[in-house]
Amino acid sequence: LDADGVTVETAIKSPGQDKFAELVETLPVYLHDAARQAKAAPTAIGFQVGGKWASATAEATEKVAAVRLTRFTGAVLVTFDRPRRVRLSPAVWQDTYLSRAACRNVMIDLLEGEKAPAVLNGEKSIKYKISVAAK
Numbered sequence: 001l002d003a004d005g006v007t008v009e010t011a012i013k014s015p016g017q018d019k020f021a022e023l024v025e026t027l028p029v030y031l032h033d034a035a036r037q038a039k040a041a042p043t044a045i046g047f048q049v050g051g052k053w054a055s056a057t058a059e060a061t062e063k064v065a066a067v068r069l070t071r072f073t074g075a076v077l078v079t080f081d082r083p084r085r086v087r088l089s090p091a092v093w094q095d096t097y098l099s100r101a102a103c104r105n106v107m108i109d110l111l112e113g114e115k116a117p118a119v120l121n122g123e124k125s126i127k128y129k130i131s132v133a134a135k
Helices: none
Strands: 006-020 024-033 044-049 052-055 061-071 074-088 101-109 118-132
Touching: 024 061, 044 074
Parallel strands: none
Antiparallel strands: 006 118, 024 101, 044 052, 044 061, 061 074, 074 101, 074 118
């Protein structure tokens, strides 16, 4: 944690005996409160590839350098240590009990497109920084 944001590093190790159909770092994104903020635009999620921003989708996007989350008048950047394969969860999750929160996951592929199921021998890791986006 520093004045510019928070850096997160995650690693998983395997002795080579485990097969993984999927291995992702998941970043939950709060979109909005569907009951109280029905008319407010939900959080916009964008992927940066080759220096250009595009709307995020549930289809895997290669070489994503950063994710931008924009809501109201502010934005947050999630900047990866190196370009990654990233996608959104297939659907928006809606809390139907107390909060009425609508959320979507950003899913970072740690298998990096390997044919699944893949045997993980050694370590897979990811590092990213979460910071306030410059206006």
